[in-house]
Amino acid sequence: MSVxxxxxxxxxxxxxxxxxxxxANRMVGELNGILGFVExxxxxxxxxxxxxxxxxxxxxxxxxxxxxxxxxxxxxxxNAPVTDHNFFLVPKVVE
Amino acid sequence: xxxxxxxxxxxxxxxxxxxxxxxTELTEAYISAIDAAxxxxxxxxxxxxxxxxxxxxxxxxxxAAGKAGDLEGIPLGIKDLFATVGVHTQACSHILDxxxxxxxxxxxxxxxxxxxxxxxxxNMDEFAMGSSNETSYYGAVINPWxxxxxxxxxxxxxxxxxSAAAVAAHLCAGATATDTGGSIRQPAAFTGTVGIKPxxxxxxRWGTVAFASSLDQAGPIARDVRxxxxxxxxxxxxxxxxxxxxxxxxxxxxxxxxxxLKGMKIGIPxxxxxxxxxxxxxxxxxxxxxxxxEAGAEIxxxxxxxxxxxxxxxYIVAPAEASxxxxxxxxxxxxxxxxxxxxxxxxxxxxxxxxxxxxxRRIMIGTYVLSAGYYDAYYIRAQxxxxxxxxxxxxxFDAGVDAILTPATPxxxxxxxxxxxxADPVKMYLNDIFTVTVNxxxxxxxxxxxxLDQKGLPLGLQLIGKPFDExxxxxxxxxxxxxxxxxxxAKWW
Numbered sequence: 047m048s049v050x051x052x053x054x055x056x057x058x059x060x061x062x063x064x065x066x067x068x069x070a071n072r073m074v075g076e077l078n079g080i081l082g083f084v085e086x087x088x089x090x091x092x093x094x095x096x097x098x099x100x101x102x103x104x105x106x107x108x109x110x111x112x113x114x115x116x117x118x119x120x121x122x123x124x125n126a127p128v129t130d131h132n133f134f135l136v137p138k139v140v141e
Numbered sequence: 142x143x144x145x146x147x148x149x150x151x152x153x154x155x156x157x158x159x160x161x162x163x164x165t166e167l168t169e170a171y172i173s174a175i176d177a178a179x180x181x182x183x184x185x186x187x188x189x190x191x192x193x194x195x196x197x198x199x200x201x202x203x204x205a206a207g208k209a210g211d212l213e214g215i216p217l218g219i220k221d222l223f224a225t226v227g228v229h230t231q232a233c234s235h236i237l238d239x240x241x242x243x244x245x246x247x248x249x250x251x252x253x254x255x256x257x258x259x260x261x262x263x264n265m266d267e268f269a270m271g272s273s274n275e276t277s278y279y280g281a282v283i284n285p286w287x288x289x290x291x292x293x294x295x296x297x298x299x300x301x302x303x304s305a306a307a308v309a310a311h312l313c314a315g316a317t318a319t320d321t322g323g324s325i326r327q328p329a330a331f332t333g334t335v336g337i338k339p340x341x342x343x344x345x346r347w348g349t350v351a352f353a354s355s356l357d358q359a360g361p362i363a364r365d366v367r368x369x370x371x372x373x374x375x376x377x378x379x380x381x382x383x384x385x386x387x388x389x390x391x392x393x394x395x396x397x398x399x400x401x402l403k404g405m406k407i408g409i410p411x412x413x414x415x416x417x418x419x420x421x422x423x424x425x426x427x428x429x430x431x432x433x434x435e436a437g438a439e440i441x442x443x444x445x446x447x448x449x450x451x452x453x454x455x456y457i458v459a460p461a462e463a464s465x466x467x468x469x470x471x472x473x474x475x476x477x478x479x480x481x482x483x484x485x486x487x488x489x490x491x492x493x494x495x496x497x498x499x500x501x502r503r504i505m506i507g508t509y510v511l512s513a514g515y516y517d518a519y520y521i522r523a524q525x526x527x528x529x530x531x532x533x534x535x536x537x538f539d540a541g542v543d544a545i546l547t548p549a550t551p552x553x554x555x556x557x558x559x560x561x562x563x564a565d566p567v568k569m570y571l572n573d574i575f576t577v578t579v580n581x582x583x584x585x586x587x588x589x590x591x592x593l594d595q596k597g598l599p600l601g602l603q604l605i606g607k608p609f610d611e612x613x614x615x616x617x618x619x620x621x622x623x624x625x626x627x628x629x630x631a632k633w634w
Contacts, residue, residue, distance in 0.1 A: 047518070049509065061464060061508040062471070062485070063501055064493035073505060076566055080506055083567045084453040084519070090526050097524035098531065100385075101355060101583030102342045102608065107384045121243040127478035134473050137484045 047085070048078045145170035146311040150215050150368040153314060157204060157214045164200035164214025167314075168193050168258050171216045175260065175312050181634040184297075184307040186221060186279040187229040188261035196258040203256060212375055213256030218313035220304050221262045222269060223249050223359075224348040228259075232350040233277040234267045236470045236495025238477040246348025247380045248317060248359045255375045260313050264303030267497045268467065269324055269352045272572035274302025275557065276499040284332060284554050285310040285630040289597035295554040298328030298572075304362045305332040309630055315363040315372050319349060321356045322455055323550075323576030326588035329362050330549035330601030333590045333628035335369045335618065336362040338576075340608045341583035342387035344373075345380035353462035354385075356455075356580040365627060366589060366619045370394035373611065389609055397612035398619045402436040405617070408443035408542035413575055415551060421594045422548045429546055429591055429602045432624040433617065443542060445533040450526050451578040456570060457510050457523035458581075463500075464507025470495060502566060531582040538607050544617050547575050549588040549601035575603060585611045589618040591625045599628050 049057070054073045058065040065073065119132040128135040145167050148156065156162045172190045179185050193216065200214035224230050224242040231237035245253075253259070266276040273296040274282040282302040284295040286309065297306040301318035305328035308316050318325045320338035329336030337360045344359040351357060361372035374394050380386040409430060414423070434440050472478035472491035479494045481487035496504065510519035537545065551574055555562065562569045579586035585608070588601040602621060606614045 047515075053509075054505070057505055057509045057512065059489075060512060061504050062468075062488040062492055063496065063504065064486075064489035073502070076502055077505060077509070079565065079567055080456060080502075081509075083570075084456050084523075087450055087453050087457075087522055087526055090447070090450055090522075090529065092522060092525040092529070095525040095528050097521050098527040099524070101527075101531070101581075102340070102385070102387060104342070104385070104387065107381075109381070118243070123474075124243055125240050125475035127472060127476070136473055137481070137487055139484050 048081055049074060146174050148314070149364050150314050150371050153215060158209060160204070164197040164204065164258060165194070167214060168197035168216050171260055171313060178310055178312055178634045182283050182285060182306055182310055182312070183280055184264055184282050184303045184310065184312055185218065185261045186233060186264045186303070189228055189259055192228070193258050193260050200256050200258060210254065210256030211371070212252060214258060215256070215314050216258045216260050217252060218260050218263045218304060218307045218316040219249055220265050220301055220317050220319060222265060222319050222350045223317055224350070225249055225259065225262065229262050230350070232268045233265045233279055234495065234497070234500065235278045236477050236492070237475065238495070240475050244348060247345035247378060247382060248349065248376045251375050251378050252317070257375070263307055263316060266300035266302065267500050268350065268463070269300040269319055269321055270463070270499050270503055271299040272323070272327055272569050273562070274299040276497055278497060281557050282306045283557065285634065286332060286554060286598055287633065294557040295598070296331070296557055298331035298554065300324040301328050301362060305329055305334055305336070308332070308334045308362050308364060310634065315361055315368055317359060317376065318362045319357060319359045320580065321352050321459060322580050323573035325360050325362060326576045326586055326601070326603060327550050327572055329588040330599065331554040333599035333630070334362050334364060335366050335587065335589050336360065337369050337373060337587040337611065337614065338579065338585065339373060339377060339611055340585045342385050343377045343609065343611070345378055345383040345386045347380055347382040351466040353459040354466060355462060356459060366615055366622050367395060367398050369587070370398060370615045387609070392612055394611055394615050397616040400616045402433060402438040402617060402620055405438040405543045406541050407433050407438045407440050408537050408545040409440060410443050410445045410448065410545060410547060412445050412448035413547045415574060418551055422551060422600065425591045425600045425602065426546070426548050429621055432621055433546065436620045441542065443537045443545070445537065445578070447526065447529045447533050448578055451530050451581050452570060452574055454523040454526040454530070455573070455577045455581060456506070457519050458527065460503040460507035461511050461520050462507070464504045464511065467500070467504055527581050530578060534582050534584060544613050545605040547603045547605065549575060549603040551575065553594045553596065553598035553600055579605055584608060585614055587614040587618045589621050590628050591621055593628065
């Protein structure tokens with residue numbers, strides 16, 4: 047499988063990365079290089095093989111549903127580019 | 142002062158306890174060494190001298206009070222991937238511009254709880270994506286090693302290039318690092334240092350900036366095998382904050398050093414002989430086999446038939462997980478924001494400006510292989526191949542093999558800004574051909590220096606162990622270290 051310019055632009059949109067025409071053109075070649083490299087996986091017979099979900103066999107850890115931490119709104123917004131009264135600010139989404 | 146920075150962790154520990162030196166003297170020696178060298182090596186992207194002096198002073202007080210921890214007063218460098226309270230933590234990316242976390246990673250907290258001193262944050266490939274440390278927003282790290290008679294700048298490997306260079310140049314006593322496809326072992330091999338990636342689940346991932354969550358593991362880079370064992374014992378823990386942290390007590394790894402190899406079976410996988418591999422790599426591998434045989438181990442040929450598929454499977458699984466993990470960098474909660482005409486425009490412009498080329502490339506690949514219609518063909522198939530890779534190892538271990546010996550890398554360190562590598566991303570990816578299998582199978586792997594090539598550059602061997610059997614790796618790597626000796630670059634900086 048390989049990608050064309052339109053696919054690269056669609057994927058960039060899905061990934062929320064703005065790309066220029068030049069960058070998109072360059073990425074077509076680069077991504078096809080990588081996709082060509084991973085293509086060799088199609089040689090492997092994977093009939094009846096289970097897809098790996100956890101590299102170390104383990105049961106999911108559980109904990110009781112209780113508050114163990116909190117009251118840190120100021121810490122949480124401390125690194126945000128734009129805040130107001132412990133809220134994150136973003137451009138207007140709804141008119 | 143240079144005498145103090147030449148001490149290993151084990152040696153410094155002994156002198157600190159005997160009160161022959163103080164943590165403050167040791168820390169000052171490292172701060173001076175960093176001041177003198179960092180302009181040329183670029184190993185540290187943030188030095189924290191005031192914090193280091195304060196931590197050293199507290200260590201001296203604890204030593205005086207007879208309350209010294211296992212790493213009391215030992216100055217360490219920390220890869221920029223680990224969250225450190227109030228200190229630069231950006232995974233060497235522009236998108237985390239100005240990020241200073243309000244929390245501490247479990248791994249670094251474990252080190253501070255044992256008395257270690259932080260010298261600063263170390264350079265790395267952006268988001269740990271790279272094999273040369275050249276994708277860092279803060280520029281390349283220069284390997285303290287040079288080819289004999291040459292001034293050419295060489296890379297220290299990556300992604301933990303700052304960690305490896307700082308340890309090799311004696312700009313810290315030891316360093317934290319992380320390994321997703323070889324990012325501890327490849328730079329260790331390129332700099333003549335020892336690096337271990339423990340079993341997946343041994344070190345908590347909490348507070349470590351995520352790249353590919355099913356593959357990422359923290360581990361140390363150190364000057365020798367014993368120091369690596371001392372550091373891993375402190376870094377590893379059982380952590381309720383990481384659901385993949387495994388509930389097993391942390392052994393005293395140092396106690397394994399010096400044990401005999403008699404009765405051990407070492408597997409030699411035929412599939413690790415690859416086309417175009419330099420004769421010197423093959424020779425050092427044979428040398429390693431001889432050393433282990435002489436130490437009493439039995440050498441057996443084994444087959445790991447799916448080896449060649451590990452790297453292509455990795456380049457589906459790792460970018461897929463990265464594209465998901467890196468979705469959080471949107472200009473809202475932390476780091477860089479580039480304003481746009483609406484929220485989507487802001488996201489797209491922020492991510493375009495904040496991520497470097499290699500990171501964008503991997504997010505794009507990951508987004509593509511996870512997109513509708515391609516998920517089964519790429520991602521599910523890669524995860525099935527991953528099952529087969531792991532099974533290869535399980536069959537070898539079931540047949541009685543205790544550890545596997547391979548080369549660590551297919552070459553020694555290469556030049557900065559290598560045009561051949563820059564032109565083709567896949568060529569750079571091939572650096573991890575011997576190390577990536579270990580991440581795909583979740584196993585522990587250690588890189589230990591084994592000799593120098595004709596250019597006078599270090600070459601490493603890799604030992605791969607059973608899950609949670611890091612002790613066997615330390616014991617076996619120590620035998621190689623004793624036979625090969627230790628390697629230090631000639632100082633030019």
